[in-house]
Amino acid sequence: MKILKFGGTSVQNAKMINEVIKIIKNSLKKDKIAVVVSAFSGITDKIIQAGQNAAKGDDKHLEDFKEIEKRHMEAIKFLIDIKKQSKILAETKTILNELEDCLNGIFLIKELSVRSLDFIMSFGERLSAYIVSRALIEKKVDSEFVDSRNLVKTDMMFGNANVNIKETFQNIQKHFHNNKKLNIITGFIGSTDKNATTTLGRGGSDYSAALFGAALNVKEIEIWTDVDGVMTADPRKVKKAFSIPYLTYEEAMEMSHFGAKVIHPPAMRPATEKKIPMIIKNTFNPEFPGTYISAKIPAKIEKISQITGISSINNVDILQVQGSGLVGVVGVAKRLFQTLAEKKINIILISQASSEHSICIAINPQDSEKALDAIHKEFELEISSGQVDKVKVENKKSIIAVVGERMRNTPGISGKLFSSLGNNGINIAAIAQGSSELNISLVIDREDEEKALKAIHDTFFLSKYREINVFLIGTGLIGSTLLNQIKAQNSQLQNKLNIKVNIIGLGNSKDMIFAKEGIDLKKWQQILESSKEKMNIENFINKVKELNLPSSVFVDCTACEEVSNQYENILNSNVDIVTPNKKANSGKFETYKKLKTLTKEKNCKFLYETNVGAGLPILSTLHDLLISGDKILKIEAILSGTLSYIFNTLDSQKEFSEIIKTAKSKGFTEPDPRDDLSGLDVARKLLILSREMGSTSKLKDIAIEKLIPEECFKAQNIEDFFKKLQKYDQLMKDKIKKAQKEKKVLRYVATLENNKAQISLQSVDQNHPFYTLSGSDNIVSFTTNRYKKTPLVIKGPGAGADVTAAGVFADIMRVIR
Numbered sequence: 001m002k003i004l005k006f007g008g009t010s011v012q013n014a015k016m017i018n019e020v021i022k023i024i025k026n027s028l029k030k031d032k033i034a035v036v037v038s039a040f041s042g043i044t045d046k047i048i049q050a051g052q053n054a055a056k057g058d059d060k061h062l063e064d065f066k067e068i069e070k071r072h073m074e075a076i077k078f079l080i081d082i083k084k085q086s087k088i089l090a091e092t093k094t095i096l097n098e099l100e101d102c103l104n105g106i107f108l109i110k111e112l113s114v115r116s117l118d119f120i121m122s123f124g125e126r127l128s129a130y131i132v133s134r135a136l137i138e139k140k141v142d143s144e145f146v147d148s149r150n151l152v153k154t155d156m157m158f159g160n161a162n163v164n165i166k167e168t169f170q171n172i173q174k175h176f177h178n179n180k181k182l183n184i185i186t187g188f189i190g191s192t193d194k195n196a197t198t199t200l201g202r203g204g205s206d207y208s209a210a211l212f213g214a215a216l217n218v219k220e221i222e223i224w225t226d227v228d229g230v231m232t233a234d235p236r237k238v239k240k241a242f243s244i245p246y247l248t249y250e251e252a253m254e255m256s257h258f259g260a261k262v263i264h265p266p267a268m269r270p271a272t273e274k275k276i277p278m279i280i281k282n283t284f285n286p287e288f289p290g291t292y293i294s295a296k297i298p299a300k301i302e303k304i305s306q307i308t309g310i311s312s313i314n315n316v317d318i319l320q321v322q323g324s325g326l327v328g329v330v331g332v333a334k335r336l337f338q339t340l341a342e343k344k345i346n347i348i349l350i351s352q353a354s355s356e357h358s359i360c361i362a363i364n365p366q367d368s369e370k371a372l373d374a375i376h377k378e379f380e381l382e383i384s385s386g387q388v389d390k391v392k393v394e395n396k397k398s399i400i401a402v403v404g405e406r407m408r409n410t411p412g413i414s415g416k417l418f419s420s421l422g423n424n425g426i427n428i429a430a431i432a433q434g435s436s437e438l439n440i441s442l443v444i445d446r447e448d449e450e451k452a453l454k455a456i457h458d459t460f461f462l463s464k465y466r467e468i469n470v471f472l473i474g475t476g477l478i479g480s481t482l483l484n485q486i487k488a489q490n491s492q493l494q495n496k497l498n499i500k501v502n503i504i505g506l507g508n509s510k511d512m513i514f515a516k517e518g519i520d521l522k523k524w525q526q527i528l529e530s531s532k533e534k535m536n537i538e539n540f541i542n543k544v545k546e547l548n549l550p551s552s553v554f555v556d557c558t559a560c561e562e563v564s565n566q567y568e569n570i571l572n573s574n575v576d577i578v579t580p581n582k583k584a585n586s587g588k589f590e591t592y593k594k595l596k597t598l599t600k601e602k603n604c605k606f607l608y609e610t611n612v613g614a615g616l617p618i619l620s621t622l623h624d625l626l627i628s629g630d631k632i633l634k635i636e637a638i639l640s641g642t643l644s645y646i647f648n649t650l651d652s653q654k655e656f657s658e659i660i661k662t663a664k665s666k667g668f669t670e671p672d673p674r675d676d677l678s679g680l681d682v683a684r685k686l687l688i689l690s691r692e693m694g695s696t697s698k699l700k701d702i703a704i705e706k707l708i709p710e711e712c713f714k715a716q717n718i719e720d721f722f723k724k725l726q727k728y729d730q731l732m733k734d735k736i737k738k739a740q741k742e743k744k745v746l747r748y749v750a751t752l753e754n755n756k757a758q759i760s761l762q763s764v765d766q767n768h769p770f771y772t773l774s775g776s777d778n779i780v781s782f783t784t785n786r787y788k789k790t791p792l793v794i795k796g797p798g799a800g801a802d803v804t805a806a807g808v809f810a811d812i813m814r815v816i817r
Contacts, residue, residue, distance in 0.1 A: 001218045002027065005036040005187065005209035009226040010283040011128055012041035013071075014078035020132065021139050023224065023286050024182070028141070031219075034176070034183045034212060037132055038205040039124025040071060047099075051120050054103045055112035061103050069096050072127050079135040088134050092127065099123045114158040118189075119197045122149070125186035125205070133184035143182040148208060149197055151175055152190035160201035161190060163211065165270075172215035185212065203264025210278075214270035221271055221278045223263060229280045229291030230255065233310045237450045238457045244309055245289065246297045252278075254403040254439045255311045263293075297405070306413055307460045308404035312449055316348060317368040318394040318429060321375060322358030325387025333359060339378040345371050349399055349441055351430040360430045362443060368393055397429060398449040401441045402456060408437040417442075420459035422603055424550045425574020426452050447548060455550040465498045468816045469549040471505035471575075473540065474557030475528065478580060479508075481805035482557060487521035489809075499816060504552075505543060507535050514543055541566055545573045553815050555808065556581045571598040571606065578811040580610035580804055586684035589696055607811035612639065612685045613778050613798045615807035621794060622692055625784060632693055634783040635752040636791075639685045641776035641799030642669050642676040643707075643748045648774050652740060656732040657725040668776060674713055674721060679704040679748070679759050686750040686757050695755060703758040707748065739763040745771055769793045776800075 004027060006020050027033050039047075050064035076088055102120050106112050126147060133145040151171040154161035168190075176183070187205025190198050200207045206223060213221040230252065233241040247255075249272045253265040263278065271278050272295070281290040326332050333352075336359060340347060349362035363371055375391050382388035407413050414433075417440060421428060430443040444452055458466050470486075472479060486501050493499045502518035506528050513519065513531040520527065533539075544554060554570050556563050556579035564584040567577055568591075585592055585608060599606045612618045618637075625632065638644050645668050649659050660677075663669050669676050683702045690697045706713075708725060715721035739746050744763035747770045751758050764770045769781050769791065778798020781791040797803045 001032045001034070001216055003034055003036060003209050003213040003216075003218050003221045004224060005205060005222065006038065006132075006224045006283065007205065007226070008038045008041035008043070010224050011037055011039075011132060014075040014135075016283065017075065017079060017132060017135055019283060019286075020224070021136055021141070023283065024136065025139070025141060026286075027222075028182070034185060034216070035132070036185045036187045036205060036209040036212060037125065037129050038187050039128050040075075043068060043071065043124040043128070044121055047120050047124055048117065050103055051106055051112045051117055054107040055110055057107065057110055061107060065096075065100055065103055068099070072096070072131060075131055076134070079131070080138050084138070088131075092130065095123065095127055095130065115196065118158045118161075118199045121199055122186075122189045122197045125188050129184050129186045136182065136184065141182060143184050144179060146175070146179075146183045146185040148186045149189055149191040149195070152200075152208065152211060154190040154192060154198045154200070156192050156196065156198070158196075158198055161192075161198035163190065163200070163207075165211075168211060169215040172212055176216060201264075201266070203267040206263045206267035207270075210267055210270040210276075213276050214274045217274065218276060221276055222281055223278060224281050224283045226282065226284055227280075228282045228285055228288045230293075230309065232308075232461055233453050233457050234312065237312075238310075238453050240454075240457060240461075242461075243288070244291050247291055247293045247308060248297060248405055249293060249295060250438055251308050251403055251405055252293045254401065255309050257401075268293075305460045306404065306406050306410055306416075307402050308406070310453055310456050310460075311401050311403065312453060313348065313362075313399040313401075314449060315365055315446060316362045316397050316399055316443070317365045318360060318362055318397050318443055319368070319371060319375070320358055320360050320392040320394070321379075321388065322392075323382065323386075323388035324357070325382045325385075326359070327356045329356075335378055336361075336375065339374045340371055343367075343370055343374050345374075349430070349432050349443065351432045351443075360443075362397070362399060362430070365395065368395075394429065396446040397443050398446045398452075399441055399443055400449070400452050400456070401439055402460075403439050405438065407440070414440060416459060417456065420455045421452055424451060424455045425602060425604070426455070451548045451550050458550065465494045465500040466551070466816060467500050467502055468551045468553060468812065469502050469504045469547075470553050470555055470812065471540070471544050472503060472555045472557060473507045473537075473563055474555075474560075475506060475508045475525075476557065477801040478804050478808070479555075479557035480525075481801040482555070482808050483521055483524055485805055485809050490521075497817075499813070501812065504547065504549065505540065507540050509535060511535055512540050512543075514547070516547060516549075537562055537566055541569055541573075544570070544575060551816055552576065553578055553812055555579065555812065557808065559583065561587075567595055567606070568598060571595065571602055571604050574602050574604055576605040576607070576815045578605075578607045578808055578815065580608070580614075580808055582608075582611045582684050582688065585611055585688045585691065586699065589691070589698060592691055605815050607814055608688075609811050610804050610807035611688050613780065613794070614641075614800065615803035615810070616778060616780070616794055616796050616798060618780050618794055619688075619692060621782070621792070622689065625782065625786075625792075626693070630787075631785045632782065633753070633785065633788065635689060635750075635780065636770070636783075637686070637689070637750045637778070637780040638747055638770060638773060639682045639750055639778055639780075639798065640676060640748065641778060641797070642673075643682070644773060644778060644798070645776040647746050647748060648776075650732070650736060650746065652733055652736045655726070655729045657722055657729055660725070661722065672718060672721075674708070674715075677707045678713070679706060682748070682750050682759050683757075686752060686759065690752055690757050693752075697757060701757065703756075703760075705758075705760040707761065735761070747773070769795075 010020055011017050046064055046068055050061045054061035080088055130145045133143045136143040153164045153167045187208040209221050229243040231241045235241040256265055275295050277294040279290055279292050282288055345367045347361050351360040372391055379388045426444055426448045428442050432441045505514045511528055511531040512533050512535045513528050553576045561583045564581050567584050609619050645663055646659055660673050664673050683704050687699055712724045715724050744765050747762055747764050749762045773779055779795040781793050783791045
């Protein structure tokens with residue numbers, strides 16, 4: 001035999017009742033069953049509202065009653081043939097008249113006692129069970145309405161009555177011995193030995209199902225609801241949550257205690273004592289297997305993760321009782337907990353330091369003021385003498401509970417859990433874990449709850465992919481190329497590395513746009529252009545903070561100091577940064593040092609490989625050499641693609657000014673070529689290399705040989721600049737001829753040696769690695785203790801949108817990998 005229990009959403013209207021009937025008829029083909037039903041969805045709340053309005057003397061209780069009456073009458077008219085409706089409508093009206101009379105009585109005396117509330121709440125289940133039983137008869141199923149008040153006997157604790165198990169079981173067994181029809185039973189309600197109506201508290205209908213199941217020793221209890229079983233996390237907060245196929249009773253109770261939509265723990269007790277499996281099924285998806293809850297998970301079932309699920313309580317307050325007067329004093333905890341118990345304050349979580357110096361408890365926010373007052377009164381003497389501090393209250397907290405049988409005796413679970421939160425900048429205010437190792441509970445800021453759930457879920461469950469959430473500013477040549485690369489590579493990343501890159505925010509100099517689920521990269525330009533949100537860097541950063549997504553990365557593809565000035569703010573928000581923008585690292589040393597310090601303090605990544613050499617692995621190679629213990633003796637580098645092109649093209653037959661004009665026409669130079677010829681861009685890159693080696697250098701410390709005279713820099717415009725430059729063509733030819741005579745070539749070389757940085761035009765011979773450089777390539781030569789005879793050389797394109805964007809893309813991947 002089985003018990004089938006249908007919740008309020010399963011019987012919310014006539015259409016759903018028909019679906020329930022299909023499930024019942026299908027079950028009857030296989031087993032003998034009994035059915036427990038809840039009130040129609042929303043009806044219990046509406047009855048409570050009607051009672052409260054009546055108690056206040058508010059005529060709105062009449063409107064509430066009319067709505068209750070309408071919903072039940074409409075269900076009957078839909079479910080029952082018109083020729084058979086009159087009797088059922090009349091019987092239903094009789095029940096409704098009783099409710100109406102009771103509400104009128106409450107209205108007259110202006111009082112709603114707990115006992116009266118229990119009585120009026122019972123009408124929801126009574127109406128629902130009666131209508132379902134009659135609808136089944138209409139569908140040729142011989143069924144009988146059962147008012148469980150006649151069978152389930154309780155004490156007089158109205159609102160949350162305690163069941164007399166022995167008498168209740170005897171009543172149920174006797175009833176089923178004498179009644180062979182399909183029983184449609186009211187959930188949630190019982191009665192005292194004097195037949196006063198009581199309710200069974202939160203999860204009461206589930207409890208009713210468990211009581212009937214245990215009394216009849218059924219083989220299974222099916223709980224039909226509106227979800228596909230118990231989920232690994234709340235699907236409203238974690239989109240990748242999925243149904244858990246198997247749970248133990250203990251796992252289900254732990255998850256339920258911390259907010260998971262399972263079964264209220266007391267409701268499970270009768271079933272667990274008789275070791276009766278409970279199955280959570282979905283009325284809206286009846287073919288889905290749901291979640292099977294039993295004493296033990298079948299040995300043949302392979303667990304998909306080290307944990308079973310994650311649940312949370314959204315809003316709690318933390319009370320911290322601390323002081324030297326707590327240390328080694330017997331009975332302090334007893335006094336604290338007894339004081340709160342006397343005030344009927346439920347403690348959700350307890351955490352105590354081994355030093356006994358402090359006790360931390362989590363409670364419902366509505367109880368905080370009452371708890372605070374009670375504790376201060378209980379410990380008044382200790383507080384006045386300074387032995388106990390005044391109780392601290394921390395508001396707006398959430399509890400995250402990680403649950404699973406497999407956590408027992410499995411090393412590394414806590415480390416993995418704490419790392420997943422730490423890597424996403426989520427601070428833990430309190431921790432609690434029982435010796436059973438079945439549950440690790442953490443208190444965090446409420447604003448971080450969703451972020452924490454997603455981070456933990458991605459860490460422990462083998463999701464289809466890990467997500468990285470990108471906020472990109474700068475959609476010019478490099479930024480747009482990067483977006484195209486991500487679009488082209490995303491499916492490959494998902495298939496091979498289980499990584500998905502979401503572009504959550506985009507901004508350019510004019511507009512900005514955000515999409516929590518990701519911007520469609522096939523039409524990002526149209527989406528951004530149509531945005532009504534104008535770019536404001538502070539607002540952009542505030543939106544990144546507000547969304548508070550795990551694995552968030554801020555990507556700066558601008559050359560703008562206004563953006564780089566926000567890096568400190570971004571890192572303080574525990575968001576990683578990837579950028580080709582050199583402004584922050586080549587500006588004030590104090591800024592550079594502060595950003596480095598913040599990355600350590602906040603456990604964030606600040607990646608800028610493309611600051612030097614675009615996509616070439618120059619900075620990462622330098623870091624590898626240093627951390628492996630090598631000593632850098634000298635760095636030589638050609639770090640400007642523009643100047644590389646100029647000197648690789650220049651010979652004694654060509655005019656210096658004409659080559660620069662050609663380079664400008666091909667887009668190899670800045671709009672004003674003097675920006676390249678000044679050597680400042682190379683100096684910034686050399687400064688970054690120097691600082692990465694531990695130097696405190698400033699830009700002014702670098703000796704720069706300018707390639708053109710001061711007269712050219714003072715030219716009023718570009719045309720005037722080229723006229724003045726022609727005067728020096730012969731001077732450059734003479735330098736080239738001299739180099740050629742010595743079988744050398746000219747190169748504009750940045751050098752770092754003995755803590756001195758300089759940039760100069762040099763002649764290099766055939767033995768030098770820079771001799772064969774061609775096109776616009778960059779090249780870096782590391783001379784170290786290990787690479788002394790033959791320097792370590794890195795060579796390749798050091799400029800261009802494709803390679804720079806690829807370098808930025810690689811840094812984004814380093815964040816998550």
